[in-house]
Amino acid sequence: MPIKTILLHMANDERHGARIETAVALAKRFDAFVEVLYIASPVTMPAAVTGRGASYAFLAEATAIAHEKAEEVEREVRAALKDCSYSWTVEEGDHVEQLAARAVYADLAIVTQSHPAHLEDRVLLQVPDRLPLEVPCPTLVLPYDQPATAGFGKHIVVAWKNVREASLAVRNAMTFLTAADRVTVLTLEPPGGRGEDQARDIMVFLERHGVRTHHQAQLHRDGDVGEAILDGARQVGADMLVMGCYGHSRLREMVLGGATRTILRTMHIPALMSH
The missing domain is CATH 3.40.50.620 (HUPs)
Known part of the structure; x- marks a missing residue:
């Protein structure tokens, strides 16, 4: 849209x-x-x-x-x-x-x-x-400390996992993605994992919308998923993150997923989030 x-x-x-x-x-x-x-x-x-x-x-x-x-x-x-x-x-x-x-x-x-x-x-x-x-x-x-004049959206990282929130985030970000100079699909992989299989379908989907993508498989054993996503974004030099926002809000009680909480706390680039 x-x-x-x-x-x-x-x-x-x-x-x-x-x-x-x-x-x-x-x-x-x-x-x-x-x-x-x-x-x-x-x-x-x-x-x-x-x-x-x-x-x-x-x-x-x-x-x-x-x-x-x-x-x-x-x-x-x-x-x-x-x-x-x-x-x-x-x-x-x-x-x-x-x-x-x-x-x-x-x-x-x-x-x-x-x-x-x-x-x-x-x-x-x-x-x-x-x-x-x-x-x-x-x-x-x-980001709280981002200069007001900082540009973003030239190199976008899509934090991808085959779940509803991530799929919605990609669809909602299509205007940014089609205008970007470079789009990297980031997946988190255990040692010995096959990252290409996890990223292939979303890359084909984006290709059909005119978005050329690259794949970055981030090795992840244990630890904070949010930190791994931000590390991957830093490694490829991204200036914007697209991701699903995980959690729920009911009657003023908010429960965020761990990755979402970490990124909201320590993000260094703008994040486009969808739930």
């Missing part, structure tokens, strides 16, 4: 500028509309916990500050997107719930990796952790 509507997460956080620049670049590249959703509820105190340990005065003050910040961010957005079609909306509430409600009508959602050193990111906000599990469109997660 072509990317024609991009949902851009905006908040009072340090990395909103990088998300804006990424959205602008992709909107121009794919001739897409950008729906900018600024959520004024404090990123350190999502709606799910406002009734516990947070005073009404604190929330009111923090929300007022976020609304003031919204005016500043809106000016940034309007200047950056002046040559693109876009909308600007301010809402309050749980960030993931607000984004999920709009992602139904988007082809791509853009968020930023949680910063491992920030308590509010690791414990409370969890936008990149929760969002891919709750939306129908793919989620582009940008």
